[in-house]
Amino acid sequence: MYIQDQLQEIRANIAAAEKRAGRTPGSTTLLAVSKTFPVSDIMQAYADGQRLFGENRLQEALEKIPAMPTDCEWHIIGPLQRNKVRKTLEAGVTLLQAVDSSKLAAAISRIAGELGITARILLEVNVDGEESKHGFTPDGLQEEWDALVALPNLDIRGLMCIPAPTATAEGARPAFVHLRRLAEELRARGPLPLPELSMGMSHDYTVAVEEGATIVRVGSAIFGKRDYA
Numbered sequence: 477m478y479i480q481d482q483l484q485e486i487r488a489n490i491a492a493a494e495k496r497a498g499r500t501p502g503s504t505t506l507l508a509v510s511k512t513f514p515v516s517d518i519m520q521a522y523a524d525g526q527r528l529f530g531e532n533r534l535q536e537a538l539e540k541i542p543a544m545p546t547d548c549e550w551h552i553i554g555p556l557q558r559n560k561v562r563k564t565l566e567a568g569v570t571l572l573q574a575v576d577s578s579k580l581a582a583a584i585s586r587i588a589g590e591l592g593i594t595a596r597i598l599l600e601v602n603v604d605g606e607e608s609k610h611g612f613t614p615d616g617l618q619e620e621w622d623a624l625v626a627l628p629n630l631d632i633r634g635l636m637c638i639p640a641p642t643a644t645a646e647g648a649r650p651a652f653v654h655l656r657r658l659a660e661e662l663r664a665r666g667p668l669p670l671p672e673l674s675m676g677m678s679h680d681y682t683v684a685v686e687e688g689a690t691i692v693r694v695g696s697a698i699f700g701k702r703d704y705a
């Protein structure tokens with residue numbers, strides 16, 4: 477079974493990377509990125525014990541969530557439009573990983589308040605400062621930090637990044653180090669513990685684990701090549 481073999485290999489690679497880095501065994505969570513893959517594939521991962529899945533687009537998540545067992549947990553890892561925040565929170569998504577602006581954070585805060593819940597989010601950081609990319613710049617996040625922390629009904633769990641593609645996994649290391657250091661600086665400022673660092677994908681997740689990722693987002697290494705047709 478391809479998917480189950482892949483999952484087992486990835487779990488072993490994560491455990492080995494935790495060991496190399498002197499981290500607590502099991503301190504990294506594997507998020508299976510199931511975007512574009514059918515429920516039959518996701519069920520294979522489920523059968524191998526995988527419970528946490530990530531989707532980019534709300535529409536696709538809304539189709540898959542009811543089709544999968546209820547003990548699955550779902551994160552939205554793609555850019556979120558403000559007009560989709562309410563539906564996303566109502567769908568029972570447990571973490572919005574790609575909150576990329578104060579405007580979006582404020583909208584989530586307001587809607588979570590209307591729904592009577594606390595929304596768990598990560599703030600997306602544009603660590604390599606590419607103009608075209610989503611996310612807070614590291615300086616911008618420092619500047620907006622006090623205002624972000626003051627927003628009600630939000631549980632800001634940590635930071636995430638999607639670095640520019642690199643030729644080798646090692647090439648992504650500086651971006652991961654950058655995100656980790658930024659989280660350390662923000663923790664030092666207080667008042668949030670910021671336990672989560674979401675970084676690393678199929679190509680570079682072992683390097684991300686070495687640099688302190690608590691969530692790695694792995695898609696194609698589990699499910700195979702994506703077909704966007």
Ligand SMILES: *Cc1c(COP(=O)(O)O)cnc(C)c1O
Pocket residue numbers: 509511532553554638677678679693694695696697
């Ligand atoms: C698609 C996607 C991933 C997974 O990418 P793979 O290279 O298939 O592992 C991770 N994070 C985000 C934000 C994505 O959009």
